[in-house]
Amino acid sequence: MSDVTIRIEGLWKRYGLPVPELVRKSVLAAKKIFGSKNDFLNETWALRDINLEVRKGETLGIVGRNGAGKSTLLKVLAGVTAPTHGKVEIFGRIFPMIELNAGLHMELTGRENVRLLGAVMGLAKDEIEEKLPGIEDFCELGSWFDQPVRMYSSGMLGRLGFGVAVNIQSDVVLIDETFAVGDLKFQNKSLARVKEMRESGATILLVSHSLETLQFVAKRGILLEQGQLISDGTSLEAINAYEKLVFRSEQQRLEHRVRNRISSEDVYIYNARLFDENGESIKEVISGEPFGIEVDLHLNRALEKPMFSMGLLNAAGILCKWNISEEDGLEASGEPNRYILKIWYPENRLANGAYEAHFATRDATSFETLERIAGIVSFAVVGPKRARGIVAGTCEWRLTPVLEGDTPNGKPAIG
Amino acid sequence: MSGTTQFIKSSYINVSPRSRKRSQFATVLRALVIRDVTSRYRRSSLGMWWAFLQPLILMLLFNMLRGFVNIPSDGIPYILFSYSGLLPWTFFTNSVAACGPSIITNAEIIKKIALPREVFPLAAVTATLFDFVMSGIVMAILMIYYAVPIGWALLWIPALVILMGAASFAVGILIAGLGTFRKDFIFATPFLTQAWLFITPVIYPLSSVPEKWQSIYMLNPMVGVIEGFRSVLLKAQTPAFEPLALSALTTALLLGLSWPVFRKLSGYFADVL
Numbered sequence: 237m238s239d240v241t242i243r244i245e246g247l248w249k250r251y252g253l254p255v256p257e258l259v260r261k262s263v264l265a266a267k268k269i270f271g272s273k274n275d276f277l278n279e280t281w282a283l284r285d286i287n288l289e290v291r292k293g294e295t296l297g298i299v300g301r302n303g304a305g306k307s308t309l310l311k312v313l314a315g316v317t318a319p320t321h322g323k324v325e326i327f328g329r330i331f332p333m334i335e336l337n338a339g340l341h342m343e344l345t346g347r348e349n350v351r352l353l354g355a356v357m358g359l360a361k362d363e364i365e366e367k368l369p370g371i372e373d374f375c376e377l378g379s380w381f382d383q384p385v386r387m388y389s390s391g392m393l394g395r396l397g398f399g400v401a402v403n404i405q406s407d408v409v410l411i412d413e414t415f416a417v418g419d420l421k422f423q424n425k426s427l428a429r430v431k432e433m434r435e436s437g438a439t440i441l442l443v444s445h446s447l448e449t450l451q452f453v454a455k456r457g458i459l460l461e462q463g464q465l466i467s468d469g470t471s472l473e474a475i476n477a478y479e480k481l482v483f484r485s486e487q488q489r490l491e492h493r494v495r496n497r498i499s500s501e502d503v504y505i506y507n508a509r510l511f512d513e514n515g516e517s518i519k520e521v522i523s524g525e526p527f528g529i530e531v532d533l534h535l536n537r538a539l540e541k542p543m544f545s546m547g548l549l550n551a552a553g554i555l556c557k558w559n560i561s562e563e564d565g566l567e568a569s570g571e572p573n574r575y576i577l578k579i580w581y582p583e584n585r586l587a588n589g590a591y592e593a594h595f596a597t598r599d600a601t602s603f604e605t606l607e608r609i610a611g612i613v614s615f616a617v618v619g620p621k622r623a624r625g626i627v628a629g630t631c632e633w634r635l636t637p638v639l640e641g642d643t644p645n646g647k648p649a650i651g
Numbered sequence: 652m653s654g655t656t657q658f659i660k661s662s663y664i665n666v667s668p669r670s671r672k673r674s675q676f677a678t679v680l681r682a683l684v685i686r687d688v689t690s691r692y693r694r695s696s697l698g699m700w701w702a703f704l705q706p707l708i709l710m711l712l713f714n715m716l717r718g719f720v721n722i723p724s725d726g727i728p729y730i731l732f733s734y735s736g737l738l739p740w741t742f743f744t745n746s747v748a749a750c751g752p753s754i755i756t757n758a759e760i761i762k763k764i765a766l767p768r769e770v771f772p773l774a775a776v777t778a779t780l781f782d783f784v785m786s787g788i789v790m791a792i793l794m795i796y797y798a799v800p801i802g803w804a805l806l807w808i809p810a811l812v813i814l815m816g817a818a819s820f821a822v823g824i825l826i827a828g829l830g831t832f833r834k835d836f837i838f839a840t841p842f843l844t845q846a847w848l849f850i851t852p853v854i855y856p857l858s859s860v861p862e863k864w865q866s867i868y869m870l871n872p873m874v875g876v877i878e879g880f881r882s883v884l885l886k887a888q889t890p891a892f893e894p895l896a897l898s899a900l901t902t903a904l905l906l907g908l909s910w911p912v913f914r915k916l917s918g919y920f921a922d923v924l
Contacts, residue, residue, distance in 0.1 A: 246659040251922040253832065254661075311921060315665055315765025318918025321658035326665045332764060342759075343690060355682045356764050358675035 240327070241408055241439040242290040242313065247322035249283040249308055249463075254320050282308040284463040286322070292407075295430075295440045297454030297471045299447070299478040301485070304460040306443045310410045313441065328407025328439075331357060333397055342386035346377060346396055349385050353400050367403050374429075375399035376422065395422065402429040409433065411442045427453065447475050451622070476620055479588060480520075483616035486551045486590035503597050503607040504534040506574075510615050523588055523619025523628055528580040531595060531612065539570030541600035546579050551590040556626055557581075562600055586617045587628040663918075665765070676770060683757075683774035687749075688781050702785035705745075706737045713737075713854055725856045727885050731797055735884050736853035736877050738790055739811075742783045743819050743873055744844040749775035750823025751830045751837040758924040768917035769910075772827045776820050780812070794884065802887035811879045811890070818872040818902045825909035828916040832923055852877055857894070869897040872905065 255263075283305045290296055298306045311317045312324060314332035344352065350371055354364035372381050375395045380388065388396070401409060411430075430453055434440055444450050450457065450471055457474025459467035459481070467477040508531045512518050521527045529546065544566070547558040559579070592614040597607040621628070692698045713733045716722070724732040750772040754761065757771045794801070830836035851873045852860070860868050868874060875898020879890035 248658060253916070253919050253922075311762075312663070314763070315663055316762060317921040318663060319661040321661050323659050323661075324663045328666070330665060330765075344686070352679075352682050352686075355678035356675070356760065356766060358678075360674060361678070 239292040240289055241292050241294075242288065242327075242441075243323070243325040244286050244288040244313075245323040247283055247286040247312065247324060248281060248320050249305075249312055249317070249322075250281050250320045251308075251317075281320075281463050283312070286463075286465050288458070288465065288468075290439055290441070292439055293434060293437045294456055295434050295442065295454045297450040297457040297474060298441065298443045298460060299450065299457060299474050300460035301478075301482065305463040306460055307412055308463075309460065310412055310441065310443060313408075314410055326408060329358070329405075330408040330410065331401055331404060331406035332410040333401045333412060343384055345384055346375070346381040346388070347372070349396065350400055354404065357400075357404055357406070359404065371399045371403045374403060374425070398426055402426065402433060406438065408439045409441070411440065411444075447478070448622075451475060472620070476618075480616070480618050483551075483588070483590045483618060484520075487592075487614045487616045489590075498605065498608040500606050502536045504536065505531060505595075505607065505609065505612070506534065507532040508593075508595070508612045510613055519615060521584065521586070521615055521617045523586075523617055523621060524584055526580065526582045526584055528578055529593055529613060530579075531577040532574075533577060533597070533607075534574045535570050535572050538572055539599045539606075542568060542570035543598045543600040544577060544579075545596045545598070547594040548586065548591050549594060550587075550626065554626065556586060556591070584617075585627050585629055587623070587625050588617050588619050588621070590614065590616050676767060679766060679770050680774055680777065683770065684777045684781075687774060687778035691778070699785065702782040703789055705782075706734065706741045706786045707789065709737050709741065710734045716854070722855050723859055725858060727881075728797055731793055731799065731885055732856070732881070733854065734790060734793060735881050736851075738783070738786055739815050739876050739880050740848070740851065740853045740873070741786065742779055742815060743822075743876075744848075745782060746776040746779035746816075746819040747823045747826060747844060748840055749779055750820070751826045751840050753823075754827050754831040754920055755924065762921050762924055768920060769824065769913065772824045772913075773820060776816055776823060779819075780816065783812075790884065799885055800887050804883040804887050804889050807879065807883045807890060811876060811883070814872075814879075814895075814899060814902060815876045817906060818876060818898070821872075821902055821905040821909050824913040825905075828909070828913040831920055832916065847871075847873070866893075866897075869894045870901050872898045872902040874898060 286309065298309065300306050308317075310332065312319050313326065314330060315326075316332065347368070350368060351364055354367065355361075359367070375381065375398075377392060377395065380392060385393065385396070401411070427449070430440060440453075442450065442454055454471040457467075457469065457471035458465055459474045459477045461481060467474050508529065509517050510519070510521070511528050511530055513526060518527065531544075535542065541562075544561040545559065548556050550556050592611040594610045595608070595612040596605060598605050617628075619628075623630075692701060695701065697704065710730065710733050714729060717729055722729070753771040753775040754768065760766070761768065761771075826836050826840055830840075848854075850868065850871055857865070857868075857874065857878055875890070875894040875896070878894045879898075882888045882890050
């Protein structure tokens with residue numbers, strides 16, 4: 237096991253000074269007695285029981301929602317903050333790029349900051365001088381390189397930091413949200429450099445909200461949720477698990493939203509659920525699989541021609557699908573009775589994401605609205621595909637070479 | 652929850668070449684000192700003159716005080732007497748004052764990169780040494796003016812400077828460590844040093860302290876330092892053994908207490924910055 241670069245065993249992290257058990261207990265007891273709202277004890281763990289091994293040359297993407305502990309994990313690895321419990325071992329020189337910028341001192345120029353950073357990284361003076369032109373070149377800051385860092389934009393700071401990170405030889409690189417800096421050209425250059433570093437045997441840990449980047453850069457991925465490591469696999473697996481988590485929480489948010497309900501006393505709605513081909517209740521719809529929505533309702537008065545409508549809205553509130561029973565050929569008379577209404581979606585083209593359903597009951601002859609519920613059910617559509625948008629489904633792609641002479645001239649019409 | 656979980660004792664190990672770490676410490680220390688010295692007097696009109704002015708003004712104040720109250724000075728001209736005491740004393744107060752917020756002012760570095768945190772208060776103390784050298788020039792001029800005899804005893808100066816620096820560092824890191832978590836310690840520092848002045852022979856000589864109190868009095872590490880400077884600068888004599896030895900002893904004890912405390916606290920600096 238000599239190629240292990242990072243080993244984490246039973247890591248727990250709580251911000252602030254560790255409080256001795258005795259003090260902690262007595263403060264808790266005092267709290268119980270006096271009921272004061274003292275924030276002396278910080279009871280929330282930023283990281284809980286993390287166990288992880290990263291090998292030499294691995295690129296590990298870390299995903300998780302805000303506050304899941306991604307940055308904390310990097311900080312502990314960087315040795316910036318001490319673990320509360322647990323063992324952290326790192327073999328090799330570590331370069332932490334935390335919180336985007338390398339602006340160590342705002343009054344110093346970019347060049348001086350690079351020198352200071354190099355010194356902090358343990359480079360000898362001539363080593364730094366040797367690397368400086370390369371870093372200057374990489375950052376593409378031009379004359380800004382000799383301006384005080386406090387005049388920089390955040391993008392420029394990020395570029396400076398990134399330029400240093402990829403030009404100093406280190407065994408472990410921790411990158412936190414830095415890929416989004418600069419234009420596309422700079423991003424591509426950065427990606428290429430990260431790839432070079434990976435090939436030269438550096439271990440790279442990367443936190444980014446850009447799932448696309450993560451997918452291309454990282455081979456392995458872990459998912460953190462509330463400080464716990466809940467998934468460890470390929471980066472695609474981690475990203476899928478992450479999206480599931482996000483959709484689920486969006487769904488919960490939709491569920492907890494105050495229902496916009498217009499109701500006459502003519503219809504009672506008892507229940508609504510989502511079901512699959514076997515009629516089993518489900519919480520999530522698999523991308524591309526058919527599903528149905530069932531509404532358990534009671535008509536309190538006779539309707540000459542009841543008309544139902546069901547709309548599906550995504551998390552952004554865009555109406556993705558809306559159907560009316562009449563158009564789809566539901567012929568029924570509405571005697572006062574209890575009914576089970578089933579709406580089946582044989583062709584599911586909903587893209588991955590969270591949805592809520594809006595349901596309405598009307599009388600087709602008077603066009604009177606009897607009942608309208610926003611968010612009668614909510615659900616998530618999940619699937620392994622990377623494709624995005626509102627409508628799911630593959631397209632056919634074909635790449636054919638154009639024979640010379642077919643184009644009027646070589647100039648591109650776009651761009 | 653904590654009742655059922657068996658926690659592993661916290662430890663952080665980064666295995667990388669040791670020599671590299673030492674050179675890292677030295678390079679960072681140098682960079683920080685240069686930064687502190689060059690940026691200290693930036694945006695001030697008098698600039699570096701403050702390094703001379705501070706002890707000079709205090710010296711003049713003490714001389715005025717002596718106009719009202721009779722203060723003995725062991726037969727040495729009072730200007731020389733007070734300035735030679737103020738020289739190490741201003742160093743001590745300034746470096747302790749600079750140590751206190753040294754962690755907070757370097758928050759940006761501390762939040763990003765793992766370094767032995769001692770480097771920041773140490774840089775603060777070392778940068779204050781620059782002011783000490785500056786005010787030492789004034790001392791030299793005064794000594795020439797008063798035609799003070801000089802001798803081999805001046806070779807004691809490096810040792811005295813190290814002792815003075817160690818004492819300042821010992822007090823400074825304690826305040827820096829605690830002050831990062833509770834700013835009260837930093838706010839209290841000026842009062843602490845003012846009170847400390849009264850139990851230090853800056854204004855008055857050690858000889859005016861009652862005989863029976865002297866051995867306790869000498870536990871103050873600055874007593875040995877200041878008395879040492881006085882004897883090598885003004886009397887061309889090697890420092891008296893007792894105050895110097897006691898001073899070194901208490902400095903070592905103080906350092907033995909404050910350094911581990913600082914070490915322990917330093918892992919959690921990034922949490923509160």
